[in-house]
Structure formats: C-alpha cells, structure tokens
Amino acid sequence: MKIYIKNPITQGAWMWIQKGYKSAWESLGYDPVYFNSTDEINTSEEYQLMIRDWDIKTLKDLHVIDKSSRTYFFAQPNDFPDPWGKHPNFMTQCSDETISSLNFFDNTFFWTFGNLSNDQRTQHFSKWKNINTVPLAFDNINYIPKYNEDFKYDVCFIGGWANNGFNEKKKIMIDIFSEFRKTNLKCGFFINKNISHDLETKIISSSKVCLNIHDAYQRTLGYDTNERTFKTLGLNGTLISDEVDQLTRLFPEVQASNNSNKLVEACNALLDLSTKDLRILKETNIEHILANHCYTHRVKKLLQL
Numbered sequence: 693m694k695i696y697i698k699n700p701i702t703q704g705a706w707m708w709i710q711k712g713y714k715s716a717w718e719s720l721g722y723d724p725v726y727f728n729s730t731d732e733i734n735t736s737e738e739y740q741l742m743i744r745d746w747d748i749k750t751l752k753d754l755h756v757i758d759k760s761s762r763t764y765f766f767a768q769p770n771d772f773p774d775p776w777g778k779h780p781n782f783m784t785q786c787s788d789e790t791i792s793s794l795n796f797f798d799n800t801f802f803w804t805f806g807n808l809s810n811d812q813r814t815q816h817f818s819k820w821k822n823i824n825t826v827p828l829a830f831d832n833i834n835y836i837p838k839y840n841e842d843f844k845y846d847v848c849f850i851g852g853w854a855n856n857g858f859n860e861k862k863k864i865m866i867d868i869f870s871e872f873r874k875t876n877l878k879c880g881f882f883i884n885k886n887i888s889h890d891l892e893t894k895i896i897s898s899s900k901v902c903l904n905i906h907d908a909y910q911r912t913l914g915y916d917t918n919e920r921t922f923k924t925l926g927l928n929g930t931l932i933s934d935e936v937d938q939l940t941r942l943f944p945e946v947q948a949s950n951n952s953n954k955l956v957e958a959c960n961a962l963l964d965l966s967t968k969d970l971r972i973l974k975e976t977n978i979e980h981i982l983a984n985h986c987y988t989h990r991v992k993k994l995l996q997l
Contacts, residue, residue, distance in 0.1 A: 694739040698747050699726040705919055712831035713742060716987035719833060735759040746785040754793055763800045764994045767823060769816035776909045779857040788819065795821040801997040806915030807938045824997055827938065828919045829987045830926030837897040837927050838890070845880035847872065847959050848899035850892055851920060852884045860908035864934070868905060871952040877959070896927045900970065901962050904933035911936060911950055926981040929974030932958045945977065
C-alpha cells in the first residue's frame, strides 16, 4: 500500500525525520511516496497518509485526509506555556473549524513527540481528539556506523544554533562549550557547518563520547528530547546531555545535567573507563536503541493506534 509523506523540502530536523520514516515504511513492505501538494494524491486508490498540522492549507487537504484509509497527523498544541506559546512555531496552525473537522474523521490518528501527563495533554491539546505520544527515533537504515581513527575525538557535538524564535539555545550552547574549552580534551564541535551525512556519521561513530544539548523550552518543560539523542546513542552508544525529562525517562543510564561543570565531569568519568568497559557500555546502549528506538518501532506504534 502507498503511504504518502509530506516532502519536508527544507534542510533541518524534519528532513531527517521524514527520511527516517520513509525508509522505515519501505522496510516494512509499504510504498512510501513524498508529496509536495495533496493535488498529487489520487484519492480513488487506497493509501495511507502522514501529514503535519501546518501542511493543512485548503479544503482539498481535508478531503485527501478523509479519503485515506489511515492518516497519521502530527499535531501542535493549541495552548502552550509562555513565553513560547506566544510564538507561532510552538502553536497549531489549524483553525478551530479545521480541528473540529479533523476530530470528526475516524481514520485520523493524532500524535506528538512529547511525553505528557493527562493534565498536560488536556491543557495543551484541549481542542484535539486523543493525542498520542510517539517520540523521535534512530534512523538505523540511513545511518550505519563508520569508525574512522582520524575522527576519534574525546567528545563531539554536531548541530546548529537552532533559533526557535527566541534564540535561547545559542547561550546554552556557548556556556557548555566554554567549560569544555577549559579542559585538555580533544573536542570535535561542529556548529552550523552543514557537514555531509557521511562525515557526520564518521565523527559520531568514532568519538569516545557524544554531547547533546537541548533548547530552553525542552529543558524547562521536559516533554520531548531531540533527534540527536537517538542518533548518537544509535551510532556511538555513549552520551552525556543536558537534562530533559523525556530523555531521562527513556534512557536513565545517560548522564544528564544542566550544570556545565557536571557535564565535563560526566565526560571525564566516561573517558576514565577502560577501553573494554567503554566498549561494553557502547555496545549495550546501541543494542538497546536497535531493539526499541528505531523509526520502524515508531511506525509499528502508529499502526497500532
């Protein structure tokens, strides 16, 4: 069966998320097809659909959702804590009328990345019907570990400043990097470098420890951890991170702190492990990711909704 997935078009996290889902659907025997407009979808055929709430622009979009056998709809909150709730990046782009129409469809299943309590779900998604949690994942199909001695850093980070509208992450990143620069560690920090997929894979796979950094809203609210969590654990197996509730729930073995000094200490503690013990830790965490947190696991969860 065809599964239509909205083409993310732009660079950024969604490009890799959609690519991960596309490969996962294909590995499970589906025929995934990127689409740019719902005009490209033949509603006389049987199909499933993955779409996000900001992709809904016209009545034709609702018609295509209605005609699908199943639609997996990524929904944004209709209410969100300040200051983030004042910016459109954090809020649903759907009108109340559109949400009501979507809620009426029995074939449409709503999901979001974050772990929410019942009270949080009721508050933030009060206008939506039955929001489900489906976290991000590791793309084990397109990311294959590639060890390379030339990129064997003590600790690595690959990412961007990721201005979410409030430009809060940059200060967090600078504070953490500043602490690491005070050490003699061999740090491979690549910010806004737009490095190739192959080079990213080699650096992450070959480093002794990987560093993860989240945005301010993720630290404060704790709902969702980023894709880097899964990617680094899947490729490398050894991670230190700032503290986000979903991350510590999913991966209690990860050393997490919002104190930059403690992150350096956690990194040094891992580097002090023997080569054998570090390898065992890496292999254990990689096996856990491959068994539980790949995009194929997320697709199977969507199919069970």
